[in-house]
Amino acid sequence: MNRSKLLEIKDLTVEYRTDDEIVYAVNSLNLSLHSGESLGLVGETGAGKSTTALSILQLVADPPGKITSGEILFEGDDLLKAKRDFLRHIRGNKISMIFQDPMTSLNPVYSVGDQIAEVIYLHEKCSKAEAQQKAADMLEMVGIPKDRYDEFPHQFSGGMKQRVVIAMSIACSPKLILADEPTTALDVTIQAQVLELMNDLKVKLNTSLLLITHDLGVVAQVCDRVAIMYAGEIVETGTVEEVFEHPKHPYTIGLFRSIPTLDEKVDRLKPITGQMPDPTNLPSGCKFHPRCPHMNEVCTKMKPAMTNVAGTHIVKCLIHEGKLDPTEIMEEVNYVR
Amino acid sequence: MNTTIIPSKNQRSEIIPEKKKKSQLVSIWKRLRKNKLAVAGLVILTFIILSAAFANALFDYNTVVIQQNAADRLQPPSAKHWLGTDELGRDILARIVHGARVSIPIAFTTILIATIVGGLIGAISGYGSKRVDNIIMRIMDIFLAIPGILLSIAIVAALGPSLRNLLIAISIANIPPFARIVRASVLSIRNEEFIEAARAIGANDLRIIFKHIIPNSMAPVIVQATLCIAGSILEIAALSFIGLGIQPPAPEWGAMLSGGRQYIRYAWWICAFPGIAIMLTILSLNLLGDGLRDALDPKLKN
Numbered sequence: 001m002n003r004s005k006l007l008e009i010k011d012l013t014v015e016y017r018t019d020d021e022i023v024y025a026v027n028s029l030n031l032s033l034h035s036g037e038s039l040g041l042v043g044e045t046g047a048g049k050s051t052t053a054l055s056i057l058q059l060v061a062d063p064p065g066k067i068t069s070g071e072i073l074f075e076g077d078d079l080l081k082a083k084r085d086f087l088r089h090i091r092g093n094k095i096s097m098i099f100q101d102p103m104t105s106l107n108p109v110y111s112v113g114d115q116i117a118e119v120i121y122l123h124e125k126c127s128k129a130e131a132q133q134k135a136a137d138m139l140e141m142v143g144i145p146k147d148r149y150d151e152f153p154h155q156f157s158g159g160m161k162q163r164v165v166i167a168m169s170i171a172c173s174p175k176l177i178l179a180d181e182p183t184t185a186l187d188v189t190i191q192a193q194v195l196e197l198m199n200d201l202k203v204k205l206n207t208s209l210l211l212i213t214h215d216l217g218v219v220a221q222v223c224d225r226v227a228i229m230y231a232g233e234i235v236e237t238g239t240v241e242e243v244f245e246h247p248k249h250p251y252t253i254g255l256f257r258s259i260p261t262l263d264e265k266v267d268r269l270k271p272i273t274g275q276m277p278d279p280t281n282l283p284s285g286c287k288f289h290p291r292c293p294h295m296n297e298v299c300t301k302m303k304p305a306m307t308n309v310a311g312t313h314i315v316k317c318l319i320h321e322g323k324l325d326p327t328e329i330m331e332e333v334n335y336v337r
Numbered sequence: 338m339n340t341t342i343i344p345s346k347n348q349r350s351e352i353i354p355e356k357k358k359k360s361q362l363v364s365i366w367k368r369l370r371k372n373k374l375a376v377a378g379l380v381i382l383t384f385i386i387l388s389a390a391f392a393n394a395l396f397d398y399n400t401v402v403i404q405q406n407a408a409d410r411l412q413p414p415s416a417k418h419w420l421g422t423d424e425l426g427r428d429i430l431a432r433i434v435h436g437a438r439v440s441i442p443i444a445f446t447t448i449l450i451a452t453i454v455g456g457l458i459g460a461i462s463g464y465g466s467k468r469v470d471n472i473i474m475r476i477m478d479i480f481l482a483i484p485g486i487l488l489s490i491a492i493v494a495a496l497g498p499s500l501r502n503l504l505i506a507i508s509i510a511n512i513p514p515f516a517r518i519v520r521a522s523v524l525s526i527r528n529e530e531f532i533e534a535a536r537a538i539g540a541n542d543l544r545i546i547f548k549h550i551i552p553n554s555m556a557p558v559i560v561q562a563t564l565c566i567a568g569s570i571l572e573i574a575a576l577s578f579i580g581l582g583i584q585p586p587a588p589e590w591g592a593m594l595s596g597g598r599q600y601i602r603y604a605w606w607i608c609a610f611p612g613i614a615i616m617l618t619i620l621s622l623n624l625l626g627d628g629l630r631d632a633l634d635p636k637l638k639n
Contacts, residue, residue, distance in 0.1 A: 057537055092538030099537075104530040109552045118548075119538045168538065 005073075006035040006208050007056070007176060012070035014051050014060060014232075021280040025051040027232040027287075029070070030306070035175065038202060038209035040219035040240070042255075043229030044276055049212045050100075052229075053178045056210075057095060058087050075175070093123040096169035098179040102161035102186075106153040112164045113139060113149030119171045138167040142197060159190035163197065170201055176208045183218060195222055216255065220244060225312070228252050231277050231287040238313035248315040250292045286318060298323055368632040375628020381621035385614075389437035396431035403427070403586040411604045421606035423597060429606060432588035433614045439589045441618065443504060444569040450508040452562050455515025460546050462516065463523030474520065477513045485510040485568075486575055493581040503582055507572050511565055518561050522554035529553075556630045563626025567619035574615070590615050 014026040026048040033039050041049050054060045055067055058079060072079040074095065079087065096119075099105035107115060116135035121128055136146045142163040153161055162182060169177055179198070183191040199222055202209055211222055219226050220240060227237040228251065236249040247253045254272035274291035277283050283290055289299040299318055307320045369375055388395065396402055406426030414421045420429040462473040480488065492506035526532065527550060535549050574591015576582035583589035590611045597607025 059533060059536055088539040088541055090539070091536070092540075097534070097537040099530055099534055101530060105534040107531045107535070107549055107553070118535075118540070122539050122544075165534075168534075 004035060005032050006037075006075065007031075007033040007210075008071075008073040009052070009056070010071040010073070012052065012055060012072065013068045014048070014055055015066050015068055016064045017066055018064050023279045024282055025065075025232055025279060026055070027282070029229075029232065029234055031227060031234060031237075033176070033208050033210060035208050036206050037225060038211060038223045040223035040226040041210060041212045041229055042214060042216060042219055042226060044214065046276055046279065047229045048232040048279075049229055050180050053097065053180050053210065053212055056178060057091055057097060058082070059097075089123070092119050092169075092174070093172045094174050095176045095178065096172070096174040098162075098165055098169050098177060098182045100181040100184055102158060102165050105165055106161060108153055111150045111152055112144075112156065112161075116164065116168050116171055119168050123172045135167075135171065138171050139164070141170075141201075142167040158186055159193060162186060162190075162194050166194070166197065166201070170205060170207070173205055174207060176210065177202075178210045178212070180212045181214070182211070183213070183215070191218075198222065216244075216259065228255070231279065231282060233287060233316065235288065235316045236314070238311070242311060242313040246310075246313070248309055248313070248320060249288075249317050250294055250319075251288050254291075254293075286316075288317075294319060365632050369628050372628040372631065374624045375632070378621040378624030378626075378628065381617055382625060385437055385618055385621070386441065388434050389441055392434045392438055395434055396428070398435060401428055401431045402435045402588055405586075411600065411607075413604070414606055420610045421604070423593070423607050424600055424604070429593070429610050432593060433590070433611055436588040436590045436593060436611065437614070437618075439583055439587065440570050440573055440591075440615075443500070443507070443573055444566045447504055447507040447511060447569050448562050448566045450504075451511035451515050451565065452558060454508070455512040456519045456551070456558060458512065459516040459519025459521075460523050460551060463520040464527055464542070464546055464550065470520075473516070477516050480509075480513040481517075486572060489572060489576060490579070490581060493576060498581045498584065500583075503573065503576060506576070507569055510572070511569065514565070515558065515561060518557050519551075519554060522557055523550050526550050526553050556634060559626055559630045559633070563622045563629075566622050570615055570618065 009029060009031040012026055012029045012031075013024075016023040016025055029048070029052060031039075031041075031052070041052065043049050051060060051065070054065075056072055056074070056079065060067060067080060070080065074090065077086075079090070082090070106112065110118075113132065113135050116138050117128070117131040120126065120134050120138075121131040124131070124134075126134075132149075136149050139149060140146055144160060144163055144167070148156075153164070156164065162185075166182075177198075182198070183194055186194060195218060198209070201207070209222070211219065213219060223240055225237065225239050226243045227234045228243070228249065229235070230251050236243060236247070236252045243252065244256075247256055251272070257270045258272060260266050260269055272291055277287060277290065283300070285301050286292070286299045286304050289295045292299065296318070302318060302323065304316045304318045304321060304323075306314050306316050308314050309320055369379075392398075404427070406422075409418070409422050409426035410424055412418050412422040412426075418428050418430070420433070422428055423432070458473055458477070462470045462477075465473075483491075488510045489506040492509060493502050496502040496505065523546075532545060532549055535545050540549070571591065573582055573589065574594060577589045577592035578595035583592055585592065593611040594608055594615070597604065597611070601608050
């Protein structure tokens with residue numbers, strides 16, 4: 001695999017400013033993605049996953065959204081400083097996005113074929129007829145017969161619409177696809193089909209994928225690497241094997257514990273206690289400390305740094321920095337699923 | 338649109354562009370045809386427009402329409418004068434038919450101008466930044482604060498009565514409601530996810546406004562336009578009534594209506610028939626507009 005970095009996000013901070021409060025959506029986020037690789041970005045609702053994806057394309061609504069600091073390097077160019085024309089050239093052509101809800105992300109007044117043709121027409125110097133021709137081929141590629149080119153979005157089922165959206169996103173053979181919870185609005189059988197389709201296309205076109213989801217199962221199925229996000233920060237990242245086999249961060253461990261196992265009868269699920277912190281008023285020190293079972297006084301004061309624990313496995317927790325006495329929590333640290 | 342068939346290895350998809358364009362118009366027509374009321378509106382409107390177009394063949398302008406004839410004044414409807422005659426002995430049917438040549442083109446033109454200008458202003462206002470929106474909308478509010486008819490009177494009085502100034506006056510008076518309606522629907526549509534999706538594929542602002550937002554906000558505009566054509570006919574009539582519109586002896590529905598006002602107790606036909614003509618035109622336009630809105634909405638297909 002080519003190990004060159006396709007996308008590198010450094011120290012990204014995004015805020016939503018309203019008249020009476022500031023929502024800290026993304027806080028000093030670091031993330032990198034190699035070409036051909038797929039990364040799962042996992043986190044609770046409101047963890048800042050979608051905001052991160054939107055900032056890559058510079059689509060954060062401004063106002064109220066504001067990217068206050070950071071760099072987003074795509075093939076070496078900083079997208080945060082890029083000109084509008086350059087961004088338009090990138091959008092849909094080199095980086096494309098799959099939105100969460102296929103029901104609302106298609107324009108109701110145009111036929112699905114024409115909507116795919118629009119992407120091609122915008123980015124490839126070709127006639128409208130050629131674009132339409134290619135759009136029809138794209139439809140076939142995602143498993144929709146060409147005869148349905150002229151039909152409108154409301155005549156398609158949810159899964160079919162998501163296929164159309166995927167066809168749009170791959171129409172210009174982008175280097176990177178940002179998929180923002182592409183299967184959330186779909187039922188489980190269609191989810192499987194869509195994921196399989198995305199996997200196939202990814203291999204066929206050698207595209208990188210940033211898959212945003214809150215479904216750990218989907219990550220295991222599709223991704224090479226995973227990043228766990230909490231309150232606008234990445235708390236743990238590594239390959240799927242590393243993170244799934246040896247979760248190190250108390251939050252990640254909590255996430256896995258809350259999934260019921262098949263071979264054990266349980267009456268109650270084991271959720272992580274407490275709520276996501278209020279993004280307008282984030283806790284000091286480690287953002288997870290109010291919910292953390294190993295909370296120590298140090299945690300309320302000191303911000304944890306990214307600590308490399310093994311291979312590419314990085315954790316943002318004071319336990320792994322050796323700032324806490326590890327003996328009492330050895331059992332927890334060495335937790336194996 | 339370019340419909341050239343491009344050479345391709347894949348034979349099946351070559352016909353797509355041509356087939357598509359035709360099928361869209363055909364399907365709109367099919368949907369419109371199913372709506373009985375809309376068809377009725379279309380038939381009435383076609384009849385009025387045709388009779389206006391061939392008015393000269395039906396009635397001679399100089400001898401029948403404006404020639405006064407004292408012997409025939411205030412005749413009730415009869416075989417000779419189907420709809421009776423007015424206070425100057427002129428045939429009312431002939432004047433209604435010729436009057437349509439004034440009212441209908443002016444009404445359509447003014448609303449076309451108002452729709453385009455108002456639509457553009459509204460789209461810019463709804464899509465642009467808060468400041469642009471504020472400036473444009475406050476100016477529109479000033480226009481809205483003045484009653485439309487008063488605004489028209491002021492403009493015609495300032496520019497002098499003529500057909501062109503009448504057009505300008507009524508168009509300007511009709512712009513603010515269109516700007517408001519288009520702005521309102523743009524505001525709701527700009528936050529739809531498919532607009533974000535359009536931005537994510539690299540479409541620029543102009544393309545988003547014209548290809549994605551405006552087609553989605555057509556429904557309220559079409560309804561407003563058909564209602565406003567009716568209002569425009571009445572405004573022309575009102576301006577003619579106070580002497581700022583169509584000058585006598587040229588026939589115009591509103592002027593005929595107001596001219597016959599004083600004879601209404603013993604010659605009802607002078608007022609009734611121009612009134613019915615106005616009413617039929619407005620009714621047919623509203624029926625057609627309603628049907629058109631439904632037919633243009635792909636979601637209501639079948």
